[in-house]
Amino acid sequence: MSDPAIRVLDLTDRLGYQAARVFVGLGADVVRVVLHDDSDSAAERLHWHAGKKVLRQSGTVSDTTLIELVARADVVLESGPVPALRTLALRDSQPSLWTGIVHTVITPFGISGPRREWLGDDTVITAAGGMAWLCGDTGQAPEPPPREQGTQLAGTHGAIGALLALIARRRTNAGQLVEISAQEAVAATLEIGAISWIHGGTIPGRTSGIYGHVAHRVFRASDGFLAGGYSGSPRMWTDLLAWMVEEGEAEDLADERWQDNEIRWRERAHVDAVVSRFTGRRPAGPFAEEARRRALPWAEVASGPALLNNPQLIDRRFFVDSGSKGSYRDVGFGWESPALPRPVRLNEPRYVEARDVWTEQRHFDNATADPQTAPGALHGVRVLDLTWVLAGPYVTKTFAEHGADILKVESFHRKDPTRFSPGMRLRPDAGFDDGGYFLNFNRNKRSVALNLKTEAGQNLLRRLAADVDVVVENFSPGVLARWGLDYEQLRKINPGVVLVSMAGTGQTGPWRDAVTFADTLAAMSGLTAETARSDRDPQGLTFGLGDMVAANAAVIGTLELLYRGEGGHVDLSQLEAMASHLGSAALEGQLADRVPTDAGRILRSLGEDRWIAIGSCTPDALREALTGISAAAEHDPWEALTHAAAALDADLLAERLQNQGIAAYPVRDGRDLVETDVQLRARNFYRTLEHPIAGSVAHEGLVAHLSATPGELRTAAPLLGQHTDEILVEQLGLTADELADLHNEGVLS
Incomplete structure (x- = not known):
């Protein structure tokens, strides 16, 4: 450094x-x-x-x-x-x-x-x-x-x-x-x-890898598995259908009724069945390659060893050579230092x-430092936030929690699905300004509305970018360059700036233009393959773990540059961030090493769909801990615990086992976390903020607790464009007449 x-x-x-x-x-x-x-x-x-x-x-x-x-x-x-x-x-x-x-x-x-x-x-x-x-x-x-x-x-x-x-x-x-x-x-x-x-008031549950809010899942190929689907822009469906029609395998999906998105969603099981027959006749690698050529969001489900041959990761020099004389190849880091x-x-x-x-x-x-008065660690840092959906907003959420001033650029003309998609609003009858998904991940930010389809909007964006410390964007590669804001051009107007780009596979490499969703990145990274069992196909993860893993990697890359006091370009590949979380999987085959599996188990407990997790422990330790709980523990302690757990409240059993030195905890669902978990409640993890439309709303809290420069949740998520005039006056010195003209011209919308 x-x-x-x-x-x-x-x-x-x-x-x-x-x-x-x-x-x-x-x-x-x-x-x-x-x-x-x-x-x-x-x-x-x-x-x-x-x-x-x-x-x-x-x-x-x-x-x-x-x-x-x-x-x-x-x-x-x-x-x-x-x-x-x-x-x-x-x-x-x-x-x-x-x-x-x-x-x-x-x-x-x-x-x-x-x-x-x-x-x-x-x-x-x-x-x-x-x-x-x-x-x-x-x-x-x-x-x-x-x-x-x-x-x-x-x-x-x-x-x-x-x-x-x-x-x-x-x-x-x-x-x-x-x-x-x-x-x-x-x-x-x-x-x-x-x-x-x-x-x-709903509780998402286990769905065998079938996404609940997008039409994506794992499909069988003739020689393996593929992750993909047909959600997103209408083109994702029309181009997949065109491919199936070309091959004569669209069956009835070319009929007019299936062009209605609501019908496709309502009868998704039939659509998935036809798509499954299409993918099942083709090998995974060539299918994924052709999908990339067609700019469709599909990927082969790669194993840990296969990951080492990924041409995108090889081109970007992601892997680490380690061991004696660099004789082993391991997954690298989610950013480049x-x-x-x-x-x-x-x-x-x-x-x-x-x-x-x-x-x-x-x-x-x-x-x-005064623990009573010290501002957040990022006090004085100004961030221009050009992101949408989850991974990018999660980055700027973290910065905001620790004192950075986030200027969130958004628009009615480029609709963030987390604002505008009814399925992501979560709250009954919510509108684009008070949807639950957007509220949780955009608290502590200020919103400026810019129509970037106009030259005036792009000019204002460049002027804002000239006077910030960090710019975060998750556009497709090449978009910023068209606005005169790629890193080479940006640093001419702002030499010390940190630019954070968060493309799915990075700004360079043969797959740089790949269209990616969370599930396709998980498949490419090797994580989806790890969800397979001897009795079950891989099913992937049906929540945005990869987005948040990538966000954390982007945060680390940015904080390093801020600590060094240097500008720079954090070329974040979400694929690399996810692959970096594969643990020792890539090394195990090279070392012919048998890695012991986690011996922890999840057992059914008293109540409907209630469960308790038991940590890794020796049979003797478990046998001793079960004294007084089950007389059958002498024979097979795990079998005895399985029977005992089914008749006991999970919290009560967890407390008994913890008192005996065995790690255990009830399996929490979303309602449990918010309403009943005594530890999260005691630590005030869910914090309430006042929103002008939604009212008092609980939000997920901070993770990093700093004793002398504590972070905080200050304000609820902004209304779209709520701070436009304030920011343009404060940062650019615009006059009231200039603002009026820009509003009338539709630039600030």
């Missing part, structure tokens, strides 16, 4: 592995001390810890040695259950030690609240946060998403919180405590999982002695 590399002391267990890996991807100097049980396989060790130094006497490190290492670090990362966190105890006993340190702790349920000491692995966390509820087959047990997405989200938010605190330290010269609850990280990544209940430019090569973890780690201590005097 422009300063010496960030020093990161990595004290994480699996809950925080992703946080430390993010810092490796930022070119940081990461030293790992193993304080917790480390039973990683060879593939997992290489994936999670390549590029780090590892303290040789890990596991027996003394408080004295730990204090010395903390004193020399910039960032200290620790994760795990609250009672096991050594740095929290050191924070109490050695408060002066932490003056300039960014101290980040990631726990299953947070460091406050009645369940702060509860245990949780990925199965338990995804159940507690509502994600497992959305995955799996109707009427069957919920399922955690593959490859520990819950813990990866928690780790990512830990890194985001640490970067925010580092940026704040530039202003205040002070460190602070950053706290992440894995439950909250998951609960903030459900798309409509909870907000459907908040706004519409200027401190670690591609192609990236990471060495195997290298053992070091404590005395050889960071010989000079950092000095932070005259700290100015």
Whole structure:
């Protein structure tokens, strides 16, 4: 980085592995001390810890040695259950030690609240946060998403919180405590999982991978599987139909009645059946290639090993060469750091002695942070938000929560589906200004209406872009260039600007123009393939996990440049961000390594469609925990627990098991999260904001809690164009007469 590399002391267990890996991807100097049980396989060790130094006497490190290492670090990362966190105890006993340190702790349920000491692995966390509820087959047990997405989200938010605190330290010269609850990280990544209940009183459930709000799903090919569909613009249907007609396989879909979108949606089962016969006669790879040529949103469902041959990822040098002499190829990072430019090569973890780690201590005097008055970490940062739908608005939502001023450009002439699509409004009788989806992801922002189909609107956009710190856009590649705002032109009028582009597959490469939806990106990335079981085809994920994973990667890339004090172009590929969450899948075949599967389970409990998640544990530990609950535990403890759970309330059983040292939690649906979960309620995760039309509305809360520069939810989402005149006067100095003319000409609409 422009300063010496960030020093990161990595004290994480699996809950925080992703946080430390993010810092490796930022070119940081990461030293790992193993304080917790480390039973990683060879593939997992290489994936999670390549590029780090590892303290040789890990596991027996003394408080004295730990204090010395903390004193020399910039960032200290620790994760795990609250009672096991050594740095929290050191924070109490050695408060002066932490003056300039960014101290980040990631726990299953947070460091406050009645369940702060509860245990949780990925199965338990995804159940507690509502994600497992959305995955799996109707009427069957919920399922955690593959490859520990819950813990990866928690780790990512830990890194985001640490970067925010580092940026704040530039202003205040002070460190602070950053706290992440894995439950909250998951609960903030459900798309409509909870907000459907908040706004519409409905509870999205498990649908075997069939999307509930777009006509997309996984289809069989002759030799594998495809993800795709026919939602979006009308062209997605007409061009797919034209292809089927050309091949003589449209059956009755060419009839006039099927050109009515409402009929297609109402009788979707028939349309899907015809499309399934069409895809089933063709191999997946050639089908996907022809679909890309026709600009249709389809993709082959790729496995982890097949991912390594993806021409788009190869062209963009996404993969990391790691291990001895770079002999293994792993998934890379979701962004490209200027401190670690591609192609990236990471060495195997290298053992070091404590005395050889960071010989000079950092000095932070005259700290100015006041926990009672300090503004958010991004106070003073102005962001021009040109995004729509989910991934882009999630980026600017995060910036807004931590103090940035978001100028959201939108229009009646380019209708954001989250405003204008009735199916995404969620609230009965809601209009485009008070739809639930838009409200949740656009709070804390100001709206300026610009008709970018006019030359005057494009000119105003260029003038706004000349006086901001960050521009975020998720147009198709090439759109900004036509407006004179691609990075090369933008930096001529704003040399220090950070441009964040969020195309599906990136700005370059042979697939740069691919039309992508969340499901096609998940298929390309390898995540969809991971949802297959021996008794079931892959089904994908029916909520926007990939959008929010991509958003988090874009946030990291942007925060790095803001911390460095540099402008730059974050060329974010949503495909790369999702592929970076594949864990060790790409390495396992190369290492002929058997990675142990998560032994956690989800069992039926008392009540209709009620379930409890049980974390990974040994039979002996489970047998001991079941004493007094089931007399049959001596024979087969899992069978005994299965029978006992069916007759017990999930919250009651979870509490009993947690008291016996077994991680457990009820599987939460959207209503449970908002109304009944005692931990989320105690931590005030769902915050109420006043909206001029919708009234008092609950919103999903913040994930990164910073002790000295806390973020906040300040204002509800804006009405379309609510702040147009205010912003144009404030930023561009327009007069009342100029504004009147622009309104009359339809430029500000």
